[in-house]
Amino acid sequence: MVGAPLNKASLPSANGARTTTTLSSDSVLALNTGDPTVFEPFWQKMGDKCDVLIRGSDLMSYYSDKNNVCWFLEPELGDAIKRLHGVVGNALTDKRHIVLGTGSTQLFQALLYALTAPAAPEPESVSVVSSAPYYSVSLTDCDACTFNEDGRPYIEVVNSPNNPDGTHRGAVVNGGKGKVIYDFAYYWPQYTAITSAADHEIMLFTLSKCTGHAGSRIGWALVKDKDIAEKMTDYIAISSIGVSKESQVRAAKVIGVLCDGCENVGLGESENFFEFSRNLMAKRWQKLREALKHSECFTLYKHPREHCLFTGEFTKTLPAFAWLKCKEGIEDCNEFLRGLKIAGRGGKAFGVDPIFARVSMLSREDEFNQFIERLVVATQGISSGH
Amino acid sequence: MVGAPLNKASLPSANGARTTTTLSSDSVLALNTGDPTVFEPFWQKMGDKCDVLIRGSDLMSYYSDKNNVCWFLEPELGDAIKRLHGVVGNALTDKRHIVLGTGSTQLFQALLYALTAPAAPEPESVSVVSSAPYYSVSLTDCDACTFNEDGRPYIEVVNSPNNPDGTHRGAVVNGGKGKVIYDFAYYWPQYTAITSAADHEIMLFTLSKCTGHAGSRIGWALVKDKDIAEKMTDYIAISSIGVSKESQVRAAKVIGVLCDGCENVGLGESENFFEFSRNLMAKRWQKLREALKHSECFTLYKHPREHCLFTGEFTKTLPAFAWLKCKEGIEDCNEFLRGLKIAGRGGKAFGVDPIFARVSMLSREDEFNQFIERLVVATQGISSGH
Numbered sequence: 001m002v003g004a005p006l007n008k009a010s011l012p013s014a015n016g017a018r019t020t021t022t023l024s025s026d027s028v029l030a031l032n033t034g035d036p037t038v039f040e041p042f043w044q045k046m047g048d049k050c051d052v053l054i055r056g057s058d059l060m061s062y063y064s065d066k067n068n069v070c071w072f073l074e075p076e077l078g079d080a081i082k083r084l085h086g087v088v089g090n091a092l093t094d095k096r097h098i099v100l101g102t103g104s105t106q107l108f109q110a111l112l113y114a115l116t117a118p119a120a121p122e123p124e125s126v127s128v129v130s131s132a133p134y135y136s137v138s139l140t141d142c143d144a145c146t147f148n149e150d151g152r153p154y155i156e157v158v159n160s161p162n163n164p165d166g167t168h169r170g171a172v173v174n175g176g177k178g179k180v181i182y183d184f185a186y187y188w189p190q191y192t193a194i195t196s197a198a199d200h201e202i203m204l205f206t207l208s209k210c211t212g213h214a215g216s217r218i219g220w221a222l223v224k225d226k227d228i229a230e231k232m233t234d235y236i237a238i239s240s241i242g243v244s245k246e247s248q249v250r251a252a253k254v255i256g257v258l259c260d261g262c263e264n265v266g267l268g269e270s271e272n273f274f275e276f277s278r279n280l281m282a283k284r285w286q287k288l289r290e291a292l293k294h295s296e297c298f299t300l301y302k303h304p305r306e307h308c309l310f311t312g313e314f315t316k317t318l319p320a321f322a323w324l325k326c327k328e329g330i331e332d333c334n335e336f337l338r339g340l341k342i343a344g345r346g347g348k349a350f351g352v353d354p355i356f357a358r359v360s361m362l363s364r365e366d367e368f369n370q371f372i373e374r375l376v377v378a379t380q381g382i383s384s385g386h
Numbered sequence: 387m388v389g390a391p392l393n394k395a396s397l398p399s400a401n402g403a404r405t406t407t408t409l410s411s412d413s414v415l416a417l418n419t420g421d422p423t424v425f426e427p428f429w430q431k432m433g434d435k436c437d438v439l440i441r442g443s444d445l446m447s448y449y450s451d452k453n454n455v456c457w458f459l460e461p462e463l464g465d466a467i468k469r470l471h472g473v474v475g476n477a478l479t480d481k482r483h484i485v486l487g488t489g490s491t492q493l494f495q496a497l498l499y500a501l502t503a504p505a506a507p508e509p510e511s512v513s514v515v516s517s518a519p520y521y522s523v524s525l526t527d528c529d530a531c532t533f534n535e536d537g538r539p540y541i542e543v544v545n546s547p548n549n550p551d552g553t554h555r556g557a558v559v560n561g562g563k564g565k566v567i568y569d570f571a572y573y574w575p576q577y578t579a580i581t582s583a584a585d586h587e588i589m590l591f592t593l594s595k596c597t598g599h600a601g602s603r604i605g606w607a608l609v610k611d612k613d614i615a616e617k618m619t620d621y622i623a624i625s626s627i628g629v630s631k632e633s634q635v636r637a638a639k640v641i642g643v644l645c646d647g648c649e650n651v652g653l654g655e656s657e658n659f660f661e662f663s664r665n666l667m668a669k670r671w672q673k674l675r676e677a678l679k680h681s682e683c684f685t686l687y688k689h690p691r692e693h694c695l696f697t698g699e700f701t702k703t704l705p706a707f708a709w710l711k712c713k714e715g716i717e718d719c720n721e722f723l724r725g726l727k728i729a730g731r732g733g734k735a736f737g738v739d740p741i742f743a744r745v746s747m748l749s750r751e752d753e754f755n756q757f758i759e760r761l762v763v764a765t766q767g768i769s770s771g772h
Contacts, residue, residue: 035448043443054636056436056643057429059601062421062594102488102603102626109625208448215445215631217488239495240488244630245601250440257442 023366031360031371032343034163034320038284038362039212042276043254050257052250059245069229072242073100080255081220084210087259088274089309090187091198091205096222097229100243101236104185104206104219108157109239111202111221114231115155115179127154131172133323133350135163143351144172151177159183161192164350164358165301166319168192185209186320190277193308193315201225207251209320211258211273212362216247274310281318284361284368288322291372295379297336298324322359333357340374409752417746417757418729420549420706424670424748425598428662429640436643438636445631455615458628459486466641467606470596473645474660475695476573477584477591482608483615486629487622490571490592490605494543495625497588497607500617501541501565513540517558519709519736521549529737530558537563545569547578550736550744551687552705554578571595572706576663579694579701587611593637595706597644597659598748602633660696667704670747670754674708677758681765683722684710708745719743726760 023029043050064074077100082093101107116126129144134157144156156178160169163186171180182203186192188210203222208214223229236242261271270276292298303317324344326333334346334357347356359371409415429436450460463486468479487493502512515530520543530542542564546555549572557566568589572578574596589608594600609615622628647657656662678684689703710730712719720732720743733742745757 033448037447040443040446043441043446046442048441050442052440052632054438054440054632055429055434056432056640057426060426060429060599061423062419062600102630105624106626213446214448214627217626217628217630238491240492240603240626241600242603244488244603244633246438246440246632246636247630250632254442 023370025370027341027370029342029363029367029371029374031363031367032345032358034209034360034362036208036212036214036320036362037364038280038368039273039277040364041280042273043212045270046257050254052253054246054249059249062241064242064245064248069097069226070099070233072233072236073098074245074248074252077218077248077252077255080252080259081205083259084255085197085222087262088189088194089197090189090194091184091203091222093222096224097226099221099223099229099232099236100248101219101221101232102240102243103208103217104183104204104221106236106239107204107219107221107232108181108183110232110235111181111204111228112155113235114228115181116153117231127152128157129154129173130157130159131169133162133164133347133352133356135159135350147173151175153177154179156180157183159185161186161317161319164321164345164356165323166191166303166317166321167301168195168317189274189308189310190281190318191320192317193306194310195306196309202228207254211254212277213251213254216251217244218247218251278311278315278318281361282316285316285318287368287372288361288375291375291379295327295375297327297330297379298333298375299327300324318361320360320362322361324357324359326355326357331355340378342371342374409756411756413727413756415728415749415753415757415760417749417753418731418744420595420746420748422594422598422600422706422748423750424666424754425659425663426750427666428659429598431656432643436640438639440632440635445635448627450628450631450634455483455612456485456619458619458622459484460631460634460638463604463634463638463641466638466645467591469645470641471583471608473648474575474580475583476575476580477570477589477608479608482610483612485607485609485615485618485622486634487605487607487618488626488629489594489603490569490590490607492622492625493590493605493607493618494567494569496618496621497567497590497614498541499621500614501567502539503617511538513538514543515540515559516543516545517555519548519550519733519738519742521545521736533559537561539563540565542566543569545571547572547703547705550707550731550742551709552577552689552703552707553687554581554703575660575694575696576667576704577706578703579692580696581692582695588614593640597640598663599637599640602637603630604633604637664697664701664704667747668702671702671704673754673758674747674761677761677765681713681761683713683716683764684719684761685713686710704747706746706748708747710743710745712741712743717741726764728757728760 064072078098081098085091085093101110129147131144154175156171156173158169158171158180162169182200184203185206186209201224205220207216207218258273261273292300301323305314305316308315324333326336330336332354334344337344337357344357344359347354450458464484467484471477471479487496515533517530540561542557542559544555544557544566548555568586570589571592572595587610591606593602593604644659647659678686687709691700691702694701710719712722716722718740720730723730723743730743730745733740
């Protein structure tokens with residue numbers, strides 16, 4: 001699942017059309033959501049390459065392909081998704097059904113339906129677990145690490161790299177009656193090393209965190225079992241009668257241009273989205289670590305370097321969120337950030353202690369720079385006894 | 387709610403990209419869903435007037451307008467919706483919040499959430515009722531006409547003109563603890579007389595049945611109560627983090643061109659969508675009534691003429707669906723249609739007797755003509771004793 005807004009209170013100060021800001025030192029920095037506007041400059045540089053023209057009579061029907069399990073998936077988007085995973089090497093698409101959703105959020109709900117829809121008239125209750133800290137949309141019951149499955153059915157959600165802390169994850173319950181949902185929202189080269197092509201029964205992806213096109217609300221599931229794919233499709237049909245066709249053709253175009261840029265190595269960094277975005281993330285993480293080097297307030301998790309099959313290099317993990325831990329003397333990290341006019345999301349929302357808080361690293365440049373500035377001031381303020 | 391597919395078994399033979407068909411007399415006519423492809427020719431005629439160009443870096447954020455209750459609604463679409471209701475005169479938009487949904491289907495679910503979300507820790511169970519025949523997505527509990535509210539909370543769904551039978555409807559329960567959802571999916575001039583500007587607390591509309599752009603998945607609610615609008619917005623945020631921005635800008639464009647055509651009376655019929663589509667519907671209904679004039683199989687409901695404020699004339703009701711009733715000797719209308727290779731939807735799905743069945747009047751031209759042809763053959767077959 002993506003790091004996204006769940007209520008109006010968590011709104012950032014920017015709207016979709018904004019490209020410049022009027023941030024003052026008084027503005028609250030809304031870094032509590034993962035709005036991925038950091039990637040806008042790359043797509044601006046692409047000029048008209050990604051232009052999509054939609055005519056008045058295009059895409060009017062509910063249907064895209066009646067021969068596909070997911071009958072509302074435009075074939076060109078299905079093809080683009082397969083190509084993308086092939087180019088990046090982060091997941092196998094062979095012998096899998098692609099189920100499209102209005103973002104991966106809707107697909108997660110479709111999966112809960114598909115995995116719990118009763119075959120018998122009296123369904124058992126099913127626990128949904130994930131190891132803490134976990135990203136929650138109030139659907140996760142408990143911490144997978146302390147879950148005693150005891151022969152009961154359960155669904156484990158594995159988010160890797162993990163939101164909020166960026167760690168690599170695997171399933172932890174290993175019970176006989178469990179189903180595992182692999183949420184790979186952040187398993188892309190700008191955030192982490194691609195260590196293997198994932199080969200699980202059920203895998204979730206979202207355009208928002210891959211290319212940064214959150215406004216399109218496009219997510220997809222790669223699903224081996226046809227029955228599960230059919231039930232998910234039924235859920236999305238009942239819930240919203242499919243997914244916007246305009247978003248689909250636009251996503252297909254954007255993904256196509258992204259793949260062209262990755263494959264055409266001669267074009268240089270500026271045409272390779274993952275190199276560009278990885279460099280951006282690396283610069284931000286460097287600034288953040290620099291700002292907190294002598295901090296008496298916060299520490300950051302250190303991620304190991306790993307060999308990335310996509311870049312061919314040993315690379316750092318550069319998570320989409322900073323997972324801040326307060327040092328002794330500060331009990332509530334989010335409260336402390338609020339004092340700096342930085343809106344984050346506190347540890348409790350992720351099933352852990354309030355000494356932790358999550359802050360987005362995906363904001364626009366000016367917001368990110370303000371964030372760093374305020375951290376530096378806070379650190380200096382504390383060191384000099386203010 | 388719209389007349390739309392709920393499962394794969396109900397797929398028509400066409401996909402979204404098709405403009406010509408290879409219908410044979412053996413093909414099953416999938417008229418069980420309300421895919422509104424009948425309106426494609428109008429938008430083809432509009433040429434490049436509705437063209438929408440989306441660039442690579444457009445519409446990337448989750449957010450559209452942080453100052454609006456519905457923060458994911460693009461302001462230009464909100465304005466277009468207000469203009470549309472002003473031009474058509476079918477609903478008041480003053481002092482109302484517009485809540486956007488991925489089709490009205492999602493909005494209906496958002497309303498069930500908003501109207502039943504407990505203020506107290508122990509919520510009462512709430513009945514959802516509608517007078518039969520009603521369009522059901524398995525959410526309607528019972529027939530409003532026989533519902534004894536007995537002081538209990540309930541939600542009544544009023545669909546007017548009604549899917550499936552095209553009749554005008556009002557609330558029937560009149561209980562003290564009831565909330566009423568007015569579903570005005572078909573309250574547009576091509577289907578019915580616009581007799582007044584509707585002025586209810588909660589009204590639902592959908593682009594699919596207004597302009598025919600079903601693939602865009604755009605629906606909207608006009609809601610007086612801010613608390614209800616906020617809860618609906620929360621539901622849509624949790625369910626899909628908003629609504630496709632691409633569909634929104636495209637819908638705004640299409641609605642704008644539609645309004646221009648209606649206001650610029652000098653352009654003639656071909657530029658006025660509602661005149662064009664009303665003429666189309668009128669021709670189809672004429673063909674259908676002609677085909678069934680001497681039928682020994684089916685009868686059709688007769689709708690009264692009413693004065694339409696939009697056209698300024700007394701006009702016929704021209705429903706989006708034919709609601710066929712079988713004559714004596716045929717017990718299952720849908721089964722009988724199946725024998726003619728016409729897929730409809732039987733009365734039971736709408737809470738009434740199987741002697742009824744619903745058949746879409748919104749298919750593409752060739753499918754509609756085949757439908758009429760098969761009805762004529764069936765009628766002749768029975769009259770000549772075959």
